[in-house]
Amino acid sequence: MEYATLAEYCRRLEAADADETLVETLAELFRTADADHLPLVVTMVRGKVAPRWEQVELGVSSSLTREAIVRATGVDGDALETEWRDRGDLGAAAEWAVGESPQTTLVSETLTVAGVHEQIRALADLKGAGSESKRVETVAGLLADADPEEARYLVRTVLGYMRVGVGDGTIRDAVAEAFLDADGEPAPGTPTATQPAVDAVEAAFQVTNDYREVAATARDRGIDGLRELDVRLGRPVESMLAQKAEGLAAGLANVARGDDRTATVSEGRTGTEVSESTDETSPWAGRVLAEVKYDGVRVQAHVDGDDVWLFTRRLVDVTEQFPEVVAALRGRVTTDRALLDGELVGYDPESGAPVPFQEFSRRIRQEEDVAGLAAEIPAVCHLFDCLVADEETLLDAPLRERLDLLDETVAFPDPTDEPVGTRDLAPGDRDGRVTPDDEAAVSDETLPSDAAPGDDEHPTLRRAAWCVPSDEAAARSFYRAAVEAGHEGVMVKNLAASYQPGRRVGQMLKHKPVMEPLDLVVTRATYSEGRRSELLGRLFLGAYDPDAESFHEVGRLSTGYTDEELERLTERLEELVVSRDGRDVDLQPEVVLEVEYEEIQSSPEYASGYALRFPRFLGVRGDLDPSDADTVARVESLYDEQ
Template sequence: MEYAALADYCRQLEETDADERLVATLAELFQTADDDHLPLVVTMVRGKVAPRWESLELGVSSSLTQAAVVRATGVDPDALEDAWRDRGDLGAAAEWAVANSRQTTLFAESLTVAGVHETLRELAGYEGDGSHDRKVETVAGLVSNADAAAARYLVRTVLGYMRVGVGDGTVRDAIAEAFLDVPGEPAPGTPSATAPAVAAVERAFQVTNDYRVVAETARADGADGLAELDVELGRPVESMLARKAEGLASGLSSVARVGAEDGVEGDDGRDPADLGGPAGETETADATDEPDWRGRVLAEVKYDGIRAQAHVDGETVRLFTRRLVEVTEQFPEVVDTLRERVTAETALLDGELVGYDGETGEPVAFQEFSRRIRQEENVAGLAESVPARFHLFDCLYHDGESLFESSLSDRLGVLGETVAFDDTVCRAGSTVPDSVADARGFYRGAVDDGHEGVVLKNRAATYQPGRRVGQMLKHKPVMEPLDLVVTRAHYSEGRRSELLGRLYLAAYDPDADAFREVGRLSTGYTDEELAALTERLEELVVARDGRDVDLRPEIVLEVEYEELQSSSEYDSGFALRFPRFLGVREDLGPTDADSVSRVSELYESQ
């Protein structure tokens, strides 16, 4: 498949606003690709050359890419800088540069999708002395063989930010549209796909976490083939996520009545997201202290750590974070204990890695513990000073059998039979409360012990990876910090003039697969923290205008604030008052950030 053909479809996608047309165009692209190119197209249309769980980073900055475009085209560097600033997109600037190239390639090679994919994967492996120049030369070689339109999307792929409006939901719907013929009600936002077809694709993605496999299976074997896909050890699955409860008492009642939208028959048909009641602990227990939820809800400690899953296959043990990043080497004490303490031949375990002070045994703040994710040297020393405990709260796979469709109670029973718990690998603290007073006492105990709060779980619920569901709610102190994405920045003045000290923060809008700004951050970090943050952000620059830069939305910050205000200045409709930096959330990806709807809920609860 010629790369120019992929670029043409990307142009169509970029110029399309209507959801149905977006899905139809992407479905046509998938149908057009042959069997060899389909898995490549599925990832490359989103600016990637591998699924997220492979953690493959090209390591190519915007400045490196800019140098490569200059080398390939011979345009004046200042002119390219101007084109970048005017268009706000280095891909569009590269398109201009190729169209105005001062160099002629005598032996240009035709770019293919497979060729570009292979070259970029090889580029990701360049390391050591001379790797920077090799990367510039490789990217320049690709650009010199591209026409102007292809250069636009080639550069965006190199930078990992495609800007064509395609998110996970679009890919899901397009696979259903392209390859499945399943009877049922129409699926919203698609030309002809049905809701059962979309559900079949979504379920397959939940257990594989790889749309390449899903697309290939849907084309070859249809819905029946998708139903046969299952967990594969070493390939992490999306974590099941909790909604936030607005109160402990109302949360107990809500989590016990799971609505039909979550795939389980409910008691009264009410929306599980409609929690009712005031926020915090000011509720009266009598209001929702009803017999119908007793015995049906598990209250579990919510730890301030790193969500992780352990894949155990005989002597092989691998750890992955919620972002699907492998951290096996960073937590040797946990891996060694799992190898000794897991009695099953194969297992997939879900839990929270928590750091504890090596001398006092008290839990340490997340920001201190999260250093272990990025640690490459002296891992053993850091493990001694800040040892980790793996608090397990679920078992998703056991000796060749998936447990996704089993109830939480049954899964916990298997967990107890699978792991011989000790101080390093232990069962997450939990209770089955008999009253709101019981639950509140457990919650206060968790907070007093230095943990975040509690998670409320429906004991009859199945496991639904990658979704925030009514079967699971988390309760923490009110006006909790927000996890927000940095989308643009401004260089500071004075002694910090070389640092990006003014950071614009955004919440995630899953409906539009976009980020909506909620304010600007400029306080809370030390000079050292800001310098380290600037170094990382400068690698994500996609456009410059004087001292202002637009950034690829990748880094998530934890931010505290005084209150939320209604605002027309930011496209979310809200603004943080006096935001303050708490730290980088190394365990979260951009789409894991707090949503605009969550910001709205907090605003209403003030």
């Protein structure tokens, strides 16, 4: 397939003025691609050259790309800067530059999708001295062979931001539209695809996390083929995410009810059968698990014989950074194959107190002297779910059954040797009420000062502290104990719920102290004045709108960071610049910050309708994707709660 074909479709996608037009155009592109090119097109239409979990970093900033455009076209650098600022898009400026180029290429090769993919993908492998020069040379070479329209999308692909309105939901709908013929109700936003077809594509993506494989399977084997796709150890599954509870009492009631108020829970491995009624006042005792919410790094542990992988919530492979956890998994997982969900938490080896996330996150970034940092901030992996046990995939199994298998799959410490607050409190063992003595036990769950994680007495792998409370008082006592122990709060989970990768679900809610910090995305920025004039010290923050897959600003941040933190943050943000206007820059919305604030105010100044009063920087949430940021709806909810 010639690259000009892909560029033409991208132009049509960019011009689409309705969801159905977007899906129809993308489906046509997918049908046009042959077997070799379909996987490439599926990723490249989003400005990527690999699925997200492969963590391919091209290492090409906007400044390097600008240099490549000048080298390939011979246009004046200042004129290019002007076009970039006026058009608000370096891709559009590249289109102008190629059209205005005074240079004539004697021999020009026709660009192909496969050839462009190969050369751009190879940029990630360039290392060491001279690698930046080689990147510029590669991009310039591609642009020298490109026509203006091809240049527009080449540059956007190199920068990883296509600006054509295509997200995961569009890919899903277009695959169903292009390749599946299934009876059922029409799916919203598609020309002809049905809801069963869309659901089949989404279910396949949940277990594979790879639309390349999903699209090829849908084309070749239809819905039956999609249903045969399964979890593959070594390839991460999207984590199931929790919504935020509007208070503990409401959270318990909502979780117990779940999405289907008349659902009957099938008998689990414990032999317990639970039926839910339509009576909103029916007790939730025995239906809901309360679990400590740790302030750490969500981690997914894959074990396949001696092979072990650790992936964060952002699907980053951090196996090398946590050797003690890998060793513990090899020693304590009792099955040949397992996929476990949990939270990595750092602990102070002297006090035994949990370490704040921003300090512990240093271990994610560490590449040298891993052992030294592991001794400074030892990690405990608190496990709370089991998604694969031997040959059985458990995504559709109820949580109650998955927890039983978690206990069978991992050799946890004897519950009688653990603090009361961390024991397995299954219904029937006790009523789940946390007494004052139990509160102290939960609070003392932290490590003693004379032992670090990893020894026989205090193992690196632990079952997350939990109970099945009998009433609201028990749940609230458990919550207080968790917060007093230095943890974030509690999770409440429906024991009958299945595991839904990549979804924020109502059957799992998190409850933390009110006015907790928000996770927000940097959308644009302004250089500071005075001694920080070279640093992006004024950052505009956006909350996520999942329906529009966009961000609405809620304020501007300019305090809370040290000079060193701001230097690192500026370096990261300057790689994401998509347009400049004097000292103002627009950014690709990729960096997530944790921000505290005094209150939320109503404000017509920002598109969200809200503004944070006195926002203050707490840290970078490198473990979160932009789509994991707090939503506009969450900001509105917190505003109403004040």
